[in-house]
Amino acid sequence: MTELLFLLLPIAAASGWFAARRSERAKVAAAPQIGHPSFFRGLNYLLDEQPDKAIDVFVKLAEVDQETVEVHLALGSLFRRRGEVDRAIRIHQNLVARDNLEPEQRGFALYELGQDYMRAGLFDRAERLFGELLELGLQRRRALEALAEIYQQEREWVRGLEVAEQLEALGVESVRTAMAHYRCELAEQAFEAGEIERAEAHLEAARSSDRRCVRASMLQGEILMRRGDYARALVLYRGIVRQDPSFMPEILPQFVTSLERGGQTDLRAELESLYLGRPNPMLLVALAERVREQQGDEAAVELLRTHLTQYADLAGLVRFLEWQGDQDAADAIDVTLVIVRHLAARLPAYQCQNCGFTARHIHWQCPSCKRWDTVRLLQPEPLGTAAWCAPAVAADKSPA
Ligand SMILES: [Zn+2]
Known part of the structure; x- marks a missing residue:
């Protein structure tokens, strides 16, 4: 449902803008479809989560009137949502090719076309379009967010940072978490290339973006351990555990080593x-x-x-x-062990707290919803008795 409402945003915004525009201008005739009963019927289908019916309505509207931008925008988004990216691209390309579009309409159409390209995996084209939007000063925040998504996908962390900084300047504070992770990615690359000082500079920058960045502390700990500075590593690890105990398993081996070699406790x-x-x-x-x-x-x-x-x-x-x-129980235990080991190896150990995605290993960015820092270790469930595997006591108690 939320997704559908998102889909409506550009349409709603465009039509709202259009309505305002029309009332201020005398020549109204250019956009008759926006107040058309069918248009609202289409919107209702969207709200009822019946995109196929909405598409039928909008297709008919589009046939009657080639001009109305909102209808085409709605159709294009619906096609993309339904996986018909080629059709979405055609519709949005046709819109963009018009030379009578108002700047705001062009902004919406370019943005939607960029989303189509992303969906089709044509990141170069999408990147160009979003860049064009920035140059035109249209759809600024959404274009930047889309660019950030592209650079994350392509692991272009430096460019990702440039975009993130612009988002931060727009007041999007949530981007700081992502920035810290971009820095951590760069730090990891430097670390692997043996450029420790550069890695540490990135980590410091990461912590200045997000001072609670556990990943930066973990990498710093790794560097300290390699240097043999177990005492400082231990301070760092204790800090991580204090801040968020759920990360304990992540750092346990290093924590134990730093305790053994650097701690008095x-x-x-x-x-x-x-x-x-x-x-x-x-x-x-x-x-x-x-x-x-x-x-x-x-x-x-x-x-x-x-x-x-x-x-x-x-x-x-x-x-x-x-x-x-x-x-005496050795045989039974062997059988049990085989099964339990098998199950234990298959069980997801981590889960995204935002979307529920489960995984065997930690992901700093959820592969499903793409949020940063939402994947956490699953805790074992407190024991209850599942009805279907309750102990078979009843049989034992039956009279002999
Ligand atoms: Zn997720």
Whole structure:
């Protein structure tokens, strides 16, 4: 529904502008269709999420009157939405080719055509059109946003930054998160090329765009670790965990190493207090491994058992089965392990908090909705009893 309303925006804006325009001008006859009952019928179909019927209405309107820009704009967008990009492109190209368009109308048509090209994967053409819009001073914000999308897609981070800065100057504050990630991308490239100083400069810039940028802190931590500066890395990692404990699993191995080599604290005590603050599977496994080293299998299994009575946690269950060492039950445990490992490997570990997209690995930008910083680790579910797999107690209790 929201998507459909978005589709209506250019039409509504254009027709609103048109209506105002018409009332101020004497020669009204040029745009008769906007007040036509069919036009509103078409809009109603859109609002009712019946785009096919809306298309029928608008096609008929367009046949009757070749001139009305709004109808063609609506049709073009509908075709694109339905995946008929070629038809959308033809309609919008025809509009753009007209030499009697008002600047605002040209702005809408060019923007829509640019969207068609993007949808068709013709990014070069789309980029040119959006650039043209900027030169004309039309559809400024939307053209910049579309360009940002293109540069993200093509991983052209420097140009992405140029566009993002213009958006920021327009007062679009949300773009700062994306800017920080563009910088992080550049930092990663520099890091991989061995240009550490350049990488650090990008990271500093990233944090000045978004001072809560976890990704920049993580990269900085990596650089510090490589330099052997474990104490400073540890400060950084503790800062990340304080800011957002859900990132703990992401940095756990580095955190453990920096604690072992750079911290004075007891590793096990620190893991334990972190785990109690916010239980999560990876932390539990790390803690259990530490307990196992120091106190043996039995103590580690006991720790896991406590956790597993509360959470449906497959990673914990795998370790539990591996370490519990009951020789009599060995065969049953082997069978169980095969299945649990299989399930654990298939389960998504991350989910986008904006659109629900699930993944096995962290994504800084959601591949589905393209938002930055919305993908988070899934927490294991607290245990309840699913009806279909309730324990088969009833049979045991039946009289012999
Ligand atoms: Zn998403």
